[in-house]
Amino acid sequence: MAIKVYGSMLSTATLRVLLCLSEKDLDFELINVELAAGEHKQPHILARNPFGQIPAFEDGDVELFESRAISEYIARMYNDKGTCLINTDPKKAAIESVYHKVKESHRFDPIMVKLAWELCMKRMLFGQKGDEVIVEAEKKRLESVLDVYETRLKDNKYLGGDSFSLADLYHVPMIKLMMDTEIKKVFESRPNVNAWVEDILARPACLKVFGVPVY
Known part of the structure; x- marks a missing residue:
């Protein structure tokens, strides 16, 4: 059975999953959910995500929701395909985990959600x-968080170390959204962060998902 993603290209959480699938060179079907019409609160979506949010995900008999959990599943289940997104070395994997579970989801993303609402969604x-x-x-x-990233990226090409991982991928949708706003300058003003942003937004998977260069 084909991989199915129930979501929307307007949803950064959905885009996170699509980027992961694209990095893994996996075929999938995106089933569009009309957010403006409230379709995510309808029974057929609630049956897949009881919180009435997107994305929802199906891979055969595996049904998941929450974009980071879905992405981890994809990265582990299809570890031998496409880009390796989770390090198999326990020490390196722990460092990656710090940056995608603590820095991104608990510090970076909450800030970006508020900025996206004020600068884009309104x-x-x-x-x-x-x-x-x-x-x-x-x-x-955001500047305080990026100052930490600037130091980290001084001696590391990516947040998790030498290779691109989920720690970087999780940042992409929100960063891409901010590139059309005044917040772009906050990234550009930090040389190491700026080089990292240019790199991750120019990846083939990113270009495939978004369709056009984003930086």
Whole structure:
């Protein structure tokens, strides 16, 4: 049975899974969920994700939700295909885990979600301008996180070490979204971070998912 992803190209969580599948050179079917119509709250999606969110994922008899859990499954299940996204060395894997479970999901992503709402979603959905006070506050928080990344990337090409991993991949959708906003300058002002961003956004899987160069 083909891999199925129930989601939307407007969802950064869905894009995270699509990037992972593309890095693994896996065939899949994207079943579009109409967020504006509230389809993610309908019974056929709730049966796949009881929280009424996307993406939902099917691979034969395996049914999952939550983009990071799905991506870890893909990386482990198809470890011998495409890009190796999880290091098999326990010490190196632990370092990768720090950056995708602590830095990205607990520090980076919450900031980016707020910035995306203020700078992108308000304009797209309601034609409204973002709250500048919130944007400035979140920008300062982002700068603190990126200062840590700048130091980390001084001696490492990627967050997890020498090779691209889930630790980097998880950042891509939100970074890509921010490249059309004033937040791009926050990344550009840090040479090591900027080089990392250019690298991860130019990967073939990224170009395949987004269709056009994103940096």
